[in-house]
Amino acid sequence: MTKEVRIKENIIFGNGEFNIIAGPCSVENYEQMDEVGNLLVKNNIKLLRGGAFKPRTNPRSFQGLGIEGLELLKEMKEKYNLAIVSEVIDINHIELLYDYIDIFQIGTRNMYNYSLLKELGIQDKAVLLKRGMSATIKEWIDASEYIRIGGNEKIILCERGIRTFETYTRNTLDLMSIPIIHNETDLPIIVDPSHGTGRKELIIPAIKAAKALEADGAIVEIHPNPEEAYSDGFQSLNFSEFNNLLKSIK
Ligand code: PEP
Ligand code: MN
Numbered sequence: 001m002t003k004e005v006r007i008k009e010n011i012i013f014g015n016g017e018f019n020i021i022a023g024p025c026s027v028e029n030y031e032q033m034d035e036v037g038n039l040l041v042k043n044n045i046k047l048l049r050g051g052a053f054k055p056r057t058n059p060r061s062f063q064g065l066g067i068e069g070l071e072l073l074k075e076m077k078e079k080y081n082l083a084i085v086s087e088v089i090d091i092n093h094i095e096l097l098y099d100y101i102d103i104f105q106i107g108t109r110n111m112y113n114y115s116l117l118k119e120l121g122i123q124d125k126a127v128l129l130k131r132g133m134s135a136t137i138k139e140w141i142d143a144s145e146y147i148r149i150g151g152n153e154k155i156i157l158c159e160r161g162i163r164t165f166e167t168y169t170r171n172t173l174d175l176m177s178i179p180i181i182h183n184e185t186d187l188p189i190i191v192d193p194s195h196g197t198g199r200k201e202l203i204i205p206a207i208k209a210a211k212a213l214e215a216d217g218a219i220v221e222i223h224p225n226p227e228e229a230y231s232d233g234f235q236s237l238n239f240s241e242f243n244n245l246l247k248s249i250k
């Protein structure tokens with residue numbers, strides 16, 4: 001049985017609902033975030049994602065706005081009553097992020113960062129634990145135990161694809177992890193088809209499949225103008241594509 005992870009009275013993972021988290025890969029500026037916030041509220045979506053500290057493969061790529069990005073997220077939280085999901089990449093940032101976010105996101109590159117996981121284990125806010133890009137399901141479950149052992153049971157797993165020999169997609173979205181996680185653990189699980197496929201046209205089929213497999217939700221990258229995005233624009237849906245997605249899974 002999946003245990004419920006309650007973020008707010010009206011936002012619960014693991015109760016049979018399919019929760020959508022949406023927002024840009026990176027927080028860039030007020031206009032971008034305001035347009036996204038407005039779109040989410042119009043569609044009754046309650047969770048906003050946005051990276052303020054970005055773990056980029058190339059050190060010369062945009063690294064995120066940092067505190068300025070967190071401030072923008074907070075503005076959206078207050079203006080639109082959204083819950084905020086943002087990535088923590090450094091143990092020294094936990095205290096800072098705590099005041100801005102509702103869910104700490106652990107990215108694929110940090111699934112094995114056990115000191116970071118242990119520190120999140122003593123927090124009272126939820127953690128979205130992405131699967132390491134080369135992690136087995138067992139290693140991913142073990143990583144969740146690093147959080148749980150400290151007392152924090154508010155853990156949501158996120159399947160975001162693994163590296164395989166396939167190059168057509170950015171990663172291989174291992175959808176079978178959904179029933180496996182449901183069989184092996186009591187944790188809710190969501191999917192990230194944006195990083196999981198890296199291809200816009202696969203996002204709708206991936207989410208439909210995840211829903212059919214009883215996932216607890218999905219996290220999707222969207223942007224008012226994907227061509228201009230500072231990161232991951234190629235896989236981000238524009239607003240009309242996102243509207244189509246919402247229609248297709250109603
Ligand atoms: C992200 O969500 O923007 C991100 C960096 O994801 P991942 O850690 O899955 O690559
Ligand atoms: Mn991204």
